[in-house]
Amino acid sequence: MTFQTTETIQRLWDTFLKEQLAKLPADQRQPFESQFEERFGELLKGAANGAGDGFLDLIGFGPKGPVEFENITYPYVQPDFDDSVVxxxxxxxxxxxxxxxxxxxxxxxxxxxxxxxxxxxxxxxxxxxxxxxxxxxxxxxxxxxxxxxxxxxxxxxxxxxxxxxxxxxxxxxxxxxxxxxxxxxxxxxxxxxxxxxxxxxxxxxxxxxxxxxxxxxxxxxxxxxxxxxxxxxxxxxxxxxxxxxxxxxxxxxxxxxxxxxxxxxxxxxxxxxxxxxxxxxxxxxxxxxxxxxxxxxxxxxxxxxxxxxxxxxxxxxxxxxxxxxxxxxxxxxxxxxxxxxxxxxxxxxxxxxxxxxxxxxx
Known part of the structure; x- marks a missing residue:
């Protein structure tokens, strides 16, 4: 997924989240808030993992040659520092x-x-x-x-x-x-x-x-x-x-x-x-x-x-x-x-x- 597409999805997700939470009664929103946040993280992670090596596209060594910035793959980095313990x-x-x-x-x-x-x-x-x-x-x-x-x-x-x-x-x-x-x-x-x-x-x-x-x-x-x-x-x-x-x-x-x-x-x-x-x-x-x-x-x-x-x-x-x-x-x-x-x-x-x-x- 390109960086530009990812930015668009993030903006649309925020709009979607506000609309969906607004439809729920105030006393029923809390259980869904954390679920929406987890789902958003899964979408970003899945989109980044399905793409190729964006670094090669960035420096022009990919199969398409030099690629415009808006078409570069979104560089999602998985945060795993807190889990790296024995x-x-x-x-x-x-x-x-x-x-x-x-x-x-x-x-x-x-x-x-x-x-x-x-x-x-x-x-x-x-x-x-x-x-x-x-x-x-x-x-x-x-x-x-x-x-x-x-x-x-x-x-x-x-x-x-x-x-x-x-x-x-x-x-x-x-x-x-x-x-x-x-x-x-x-x-x-x-x-x-x-x-x-x-x-x-x-x-x-x-x-x-x-x-x-x-x-x-x-x-x-x-x-x-x-x-x-x-x-x-x-x-x-x-x-x-x-x-x-x-x-x-x-x-x-x-x-x-x-x-x-x-x-x-x-x-x-x-x-x-x-x-x-x-x-x-x-x-x-x-x-x-x-x-x-x-x-x-x-x-x-x-x-x-x-x-x-x-x-x-x-x-x-x-x-x-x-x-x-x-x-x-x-x-x-x-x-x-x-x-x-x-x-x-x-x-x-x-x-x-x-x-x-x-x-x-x-």
């Missing part, structure tokens, strides 16, 4: 984040301490399931990735920790700022929805969200891109192996003989007691557990959502609704951690991640 890497990053929070809770250090106490005979267990589990861990050493390996992975994927990144490796330096911004944007979106439910009153106001979808989409796309480009290499294998190991050791810590040895009721009591006795203190287990749960779920949502620009806001509201509670829970837990106690608040945090200049302090 979903498995993003899911591995979500699992790695879950593992990282348990690393901060000293789970791996607690298990290493139990192995040392078991080997030295300083823990009164001998034949129970916990003793057998510690024996098998000591015998087979199933986790091949050491603490140093994990620290490098956290640094590459999230820029967490102080480990030296390998030369030439991509480090996701803006991850935490973007993650906080995404959580804040989700929370703000649902706060705006609550406000909208209070002040409803205009025509059709009850049929559209009050919050802004664009901020969530923009930060979500940035997170997807940055995680995709920084989680290649062994991140997937490390997350899978360490995740299975973490699952096994959490089950081990819940063994009755290990709990009895420390006069504990749950595995988390074991973690707290061992941390206080041998590791210099406990490390925010309540906040870290919630950040691990909600952070992983939100990152899985980011991995599976394409954040299309022309999405139906009502549909987006329904899809993203379960994430609102996770975002609020994550922010609340983050505020109680050492690094989150300086949290500037919802509005300053959102302005920072969006690049809005902050007013100078008096």
């Amino acid at each position: 979903p498995s890497q993003l899911h591995a990053a979500a699992e790695l984040y879950y593992i990282y929070q348990h690393e901060r809770m000293k789970i791996f250090e607690v298990v290493d301490t139990l192995l040392r106490l078991f080997r030295l005979g300083k823990m009164r267990i001998q034949r129970g399931p916990g003793a057998r589990g510690l024996y098998l861990l000591e015998k087979w050493k199933p986790l091949r990735y050491t603490r140093a390996d994990r620290m490098v992975a956290y640094r590459r994927a999230f820029n967490y920790g102080t480990a030296q990144a390998p030369a030439g490796a991509v480090v996701n330096r803006n991850y935490h700022r973007q993650l906080v911004g995404f959580m804040v944007a989700l929370g703000q979106y649902f706060r705006d929805l609550l406000i909208g439910e209070v002040i409803r009153g205009g025509h059709l106001i009850d049929q559209r969200p009050f919050g802004s979808v664009g901020t969530i989409q923009r930060i979500g796309l940035d997170l997807r891109y940055a995680l995709d480009r920084s989680t290649y290499g062994n991140i997937f294998a490390l997350a899978m192996e360490t995740g299975h190991y973490l699952k096994s050791v959490l089950t081990l810590l819940d063994s009755p003989d290990i709990k009895k040895a420390f006069d504990a009721n749950t595995k988390w009591d074991v973690v707290e007691i061992v941390s206080n006795r041998y590791l210099g203190g406990v490390a925010e287990p309540s906040q870290r557990a919630k950040m691990a749960e909600s952070g992983r779920r939100v990152m899985q949502f980011i991995a599976d959502n394409d954040f299309k620009t022309a999405t139906d806001p009502i549909l987006f509201q329904s899809v993203v609704r379960p994430m609102g509670a996770h975002a609020e829970a994550w922010v609340a837990a983050y505020r109680m951690t050492p690094e989150g106690r300086g949290f500037p608040g919802v509005t300053p945090a959102l302005q920072s991640v969006l690049g809005v200049p902050q007013p100078a302090a008096a």
Whole structure:
């Protein structure tokens, strides 16, 4: 299809769209608006794909020789940047984040301490399931990735920790700022929805969200891109192996003989007691557990959502609704951690991640 013909179709399409929407009642237009937009994109894409190489016609090397500008094929370029990610890497990053929070809770250090106490005979267990589990861990050493390996992975994927990144490796330096911004944007979106439910009153106001979808989409796309480009290499294998190991050791810590040895009721009591006795203190287990749960779920949502620009806001509201509670829970837990106690608040945090200049302090 020539460029001139394409321009004509675009003008006629706009006229057709106005005429068709004008015939529909106001309360029935919204479902058709997104459908018309999708159909328009399909028409442009189909017309361009069915044509020959317009560049050869433009420089005069085509079968027709030099061609006038109005007869040149329309140069439709398929936008695919936002889709050029590897979903498995993003899911591995979500699992790695879950593992990282348990690393901060000293789970791996607690298990290493139990192995040392078991080997030295300083823990009164001998034949129970916990003793057998510690024996098998000591015998087979199933986790091949050491603490140093994990620290490098956290640094590459999230820029967490102080480990030296390998030369030439991509480090996701803006991850935490973007993650906080995404959580804040989700929370703000649902706060705006609550406000909208209070002040409803205009025509059709009850049929559209009050919050802004664009901020969530923009930060979500940035997170997807940055995680995709920084989680290649062994991140997937490390997350899978360490995740299975973490699952096994959490089950081990819940063994009755290990709990009895420390006069504990749950595995988390074991973690707290061992941390206080041998590791210099406990490390925010309540906040870290919630950040691990909600952070992983939100990152899985980011991995599976394409954040299309022309999405139906009502549909987006329904899809993203379960994430609102996770975002609020994550922010609340983050505020109680050492690094989150300086949290500037919802509005300053959102302005920072969006690049809005902050007013100078008096």
